[in-house]
Amino acid sequence: MIEVEGLSKYYGAHMAVRDLTFHANRGEILGFLGPNGAGKTTTMRILTGYMPPSAGSARVAGFDVVEQSLDVRRRVGYLPETVPLYPEMSVVEYLTFMGSLRRVVDLDVRVDEVIDTVRLRERAESYIGNLSKGLRQRVGLAQALLHSPEVLILDEPTIGLDPAQIIEVRKLIQELGKERTILLSTHILSEAQQVCDRVLIINRGQIVAEDTPEKLQAQLAGADHLLVSAMADSTELTAALRDVPGVTSVKPTSREGQVELTSSPGQDIRPAVAKAVVDAGLGLLEFRSVGISLEEIFLQLTQEERQLTSKG
Amino acid sequence: MRNVTTIASREFRRFFVSPEAYAVAAVFLLILGGIFFLNVYYGLQTGQVEPDGRTVLNPLVTILLFATPAITMRLLADEQRMGTIELLLTAPIRDWELVVGKWLGAMGFMLLLLGVTWVYPIIMNGMTQVVGQETGGIDQGVLVSAYLGLILMTGALLAIGVFVSSLFRSPVAAFFVTLGVLLGMWILGGFGSGGGTGAEVIRYLSLVNHYYDNMYRGVLVVSDMLFYVSLTTLALFLGSQIIEARRWR
Numbered sequence: 001m002i003e004v005e006g007l008s009k010y011y012g013a014h015m016a017v018r019d020l021t022f023h024a025n026r027g028e029i030l031g032f033l034g035p036n037g038a039g040k041t042t043t044m045r046i047l048t049g050y051m052p053p054s055a056g057s058a059r060v061a062g063f064d065v066v067e068q069s070l071d072v073r074r075r076v077g078y079l080p081e082t083v084p085l086y087p088e089m090s091v092v093e094y095l096t097f098m099g100s101l102r103r104v105v106d107l108d109v110r111v112d113e114v115i116d117t118v119r120l121r122e123r124a125e126s127y128i129g130n131l132s133k134g135l136r137q138r139v140g141l142a143q144a145l146l147h148s149p150e151v152l153i154l155d156e157p158t159i160g161l162d163p164a165q166i167i168e169v170r171k172l173i174q175e176l177g178k179e180r181t182i183l184l185s186t187h188i189l190s191e192a193q194q195v196c197d198r199v200l201i202i203n204r205g206q207i208v209a210e211d212t213p214e215k216l217q218a219q220l221a222g223a224d225h226l227l228v229s230a231m232a233d234s235t236e237l238t239a240a241l242r243d244v245p246g247v248t249s250v251k252p253t254s255r256e257g258q259v260e261l262t263s264s265p266g267q268d269i270r271p272a273v274a275k276a277v278v279d280a281g282l283g284l285l286e287f288r289s290v291g292i293s294l295e296e297i298f299l300q301l302t303q304e305e306r307q308l309t310s311k312g
Numbered sequence: 313m314r315n316v317t318t319i320a321s322r323e324f325r326r327f328f329v330s331p332e333a334y335a336v337a338a339v340f341l342l343i344l345g346g347i348f349f350l351n352v353y354y355g356l357q358t359g360q361v362e363p364d365g366r367t368v369l370n371p372l373v374t375i376l377l378f379a380t381p382a383i384t385m386r387l388l389a390d391e392q393r394m395g396t397i398e399l400l401l402t403a404p405i406r407d408w409e410l411v412v413g414k415w416l417g418a419m420g421f422m423l424l425l426l427g428v429t430w431v432y433p434i435i436m437n438g439m440t441q442v443v444g445q446e447t448g449g450i451d452q453g454v455l456v457s458a459y460l461g462l463i464l465m466t467g468a469l470l471a472i473g474v475f476v477s478s479l480f481r482s483p484v485a486a487f488f489v490t491l492g493v494l495l496g497m498w499i500l501g502g503f504g505s506g507g508g509t510g511a512e513v514i515r516y517l518s519l520v521n522h523y524y525d526n527m528y529r530g531v532l533v534v535s536d537m538l539f540y541v542s543l544t545t546l547a548l549f550l551g552s553q554i555i556e557a558r559r560w561r
Contacts, residue, residue, distance in 0.1 A: 045398075051560070073402055074404040080395065080399065082395045082398075097322050098403065101318055101400075102404060143399070
């Protein structure tokens with residue numbers, strides 16, 4: 001549904017996006033992950049036909065974003081980062097206006113439907129200027145859904161929302177992602193982990209990693225980390241665990257009676273470790289998997305990138 | 313075309329919830345009312361009320377010079393400042409449809425204001441008509457011609473305003489630059505005194521000469537009307553180009 005080939009965008013001498021290539025399939029939720037200023041918004045603006053790329057090509061729903069911009073725009077629902085809305089319009093007025101620009105058939109019915117989808121029923125007649133940030137975000141989302149687009153492009157859809165709203169919006173996105181392609185950007189890693197089928201990590205306008213959240217984690221972490229605490233001193237514990245099959249290293253942590261284990265990738269050492277502790281007669285207090293988080297991967301990748309570019 | 317009317321009708325309706333539009337309308341109509349009153353009042357004291365339907369047209373043209381930039385300043389500048397243009401430009405509409413729609417919405421509002429000013433010629437006609445006779449009253453032909461010219465000129469003023477508004481994110485900047493452009497084109501005629509092709513071209517570009525020289529006097533000249541129509545078209549075309557160029561930056 002989204003095919004991006006060698007996409008680049010310059011703002012003057014600044015290169016916001018460089019040689020980006022990726023694709024998203026139908027019914028896939030693709031996460032676009034990266035620090036601020038990585039080029040996420042620029043890429044999304046190109047895909048929605050807001051601005052043309054400096055080089056490369058992009059096709060959305062089979063149409064070229066430059067040559068067939070109107071066809072693309074008809075099939076894409078877009079929620080920009082700042083959720084630009086008209087404060088002096090009511091929710092219904094605004095959605096009716098956007099819907100008529102998009103030539104939505106049975107507009108009144110459709111407006112009604114999306115208001116229910118984003119749960120804005122009680123505030124449907126309120127002026128947008130009087131709505132809270134979270135509610136405005138929902139109006140923006142409603143606007144993007146009006147024409148039942150095949151492709152949804154959401155730029156930081158949960159930014160500025162309170163935790164309850166974030167959970168709600170994420171649920172909604174997952175719901176929507178069942179039948180359409182969604183490209184969503186975020187700099188919150190746990191969000192990408194929860195919501196997305198596949199994650200692209202982008203930094204300085206380039207893709208630095210691409211895979212499912214789980215695989216990314218496994219691949220990059222290389223190994224699982226386990227934290228074990230017991231009623232014993234660290235040396236005893238270390239001795240007990242050193243010979244458990246699959247354990248590659250045992251390191252005492254700063255806390256007495258606690259060690260950190262590293263296992264070889266793809267092997268679940270937890271049962272063996274638990275058994276070893278109990279067999280040694282040490283009282284097991286705590287047992288926790290601390291597998292590298294996407295957060296760490298993200299930092300690792302973006303830092304490596306920074307080091308590489310500073311050397312180059 | 314449907315996109316143009318969608319945008320125009322939203323813009324037209326927005327004038328009724330925007331303070332600037334009410335301010336402009338109030339000032340516009342109050343000043344005209346005052347001027348009309350003074351004219352009639354002093355006219356009655358001397359026992360002589362000129363049967364001229366255009367009593368208010370002269371000041372009206374001057375007020376238009378200030379009113380149109382106030383009406384157009386927000387049209388595209390605000391969309392850019394608030395970022396709402398991002399959703400308009402990612403909706404399946406063409407850039408020119410947006411620009412023309414904005415202009416048409418403003419035009420609708422101004423036509424409404426100009427329509428209200430028709431009460432003065434009607435009053436004037438009633439006052440000057442000899443009771444029970446067909447004689448007297450105002451020259452309706454001249455009035456229609458003068459108003460037609462006024463409408464064409466308003467269209468051009470608004471189009472220039474829309475174009476300038478496309479250049480700025482700040483409505484105030486758009487207001488002053490529009491005012492500057494309009495005033496500049498207004499006084500341009502003054503530079504074109506004397507003979508020679510250059511002077512003639514300058515005179516031709518003057519914004520109000522086309523109005524006062526002919527249409528105001530009841531003479532409909534095609535070239536004058538074409539001047540305003542082509543000025544409108546050019547300004548709207550340039551506005552669309554600016555919006556299009558915004559994408560490429």
